[in-house]
Amino acid sequence: MHQPTVQDFQSLKRILRYVKGTKHHGLPIIPGDSQLCTYTDADWASDTSDRKSITGHFTFMGPNLISWFIKEQVTVAKSSTEAEYRALSAATSETIWLRHLSAKLRLEQNIPTTIYCDNISAIAIAKNPVFHGRTKHIEID
Template identity: 50%
Template sequence: MLDVAPVSTPMNFSTKVSSQGDPVDDLAAFKRLIGRLIYHTNTCPDITYAVHRLSQHVASPTKLHHQVAFRILRYIKQTPGQGIFLKAINTLTLKAYSDLDWASCPDSRKSTTGYIVYLGDSPISWRSKKQSTVSRSSSEAEYRALAQTACEIHWLINLLTDLRLPFSQPATIFYDNHSAIKIAINQVFHERTKHIEIDCHLIREKVQRGTIKLLPIHTTLQLADILTKTLSPSTFHTINSKLGTLNIYAKLEGGCQKTIKSTTSDSAYN
């Protein structure tokens, strides 16, 4: 790795990861590498999606998967000091960004859920995960993504309560689909939404109890987009700069480190 050039994104925008291809020469070495990359995602949400895609093929990886893994290492080489930044704040609030990529898996056509949860302006939980079943519609996949995000927030609320840390409620989930939010809080189910009643009931219950509230957000401000798909370099860097991470080796400007952009500047869709 000493002689390779670093890259600015963990995955090439044009790369399509699937199960097809020639097998790798050293399966054990590939598994060890993926295990270390998974561990690295605990502090680096920016590589989570790329590692998630590779981890699906750890049983039978191809040479393309090895190339993608090697590119992630080249990306990490450029940002060795990148990690989450926990700010000192007076008021603790929970907020989350939730998104999905419908039928994105080329092998199974299952959708990909992505969410990132913040305590104040600091990211504390994030995930990129292929949904367990195939969704017949984008609406079905959307409610599954919202339900998974709501469950994660519920767990974090219980954790903060057990730790006796005061925090303000309700927690906010930002989502970029207006129709999904309307159906989720609608009291009447339609024929086309009966198959997703469980997820809708779960979300509605938490909204009615004041545990969470759903707010629409413009697609360009959806931070969870980085956890659901491969993005163009410009879009990736725009979102990555707002994630709440910090490079401790960044160059100093004027005697103090350049301040990272706060996610509080992201406003709801207008």
């Protein structure tokens, strides 16, 4: 983004032509609020072959879905709390990056971004890092 080349501009033009030609496809963009909001979830040990969890998070800017991510976690989680906490960590990293990107696009985020998680234990660990006496194995997140 700091030193665009001719190739970058050609790629951008190609993308814009594609968007123009397919504007009746895909997700609509509705004008309105520009605040970010993220939802995260994990499906603990859902893969029956290797017992790895599935992580997913979705970020909205106002009513518009702008980013989504679904992937099998790299390690086997020992509990649903660990799987949810790893999902929450990944969603937080993505949200921070999106906040920086929106600032560069002059869409300042004036209030903190809300990240929703449905696991009370994972939320408690995220709110109070000293709380995790039994979770040293996920301390890196």
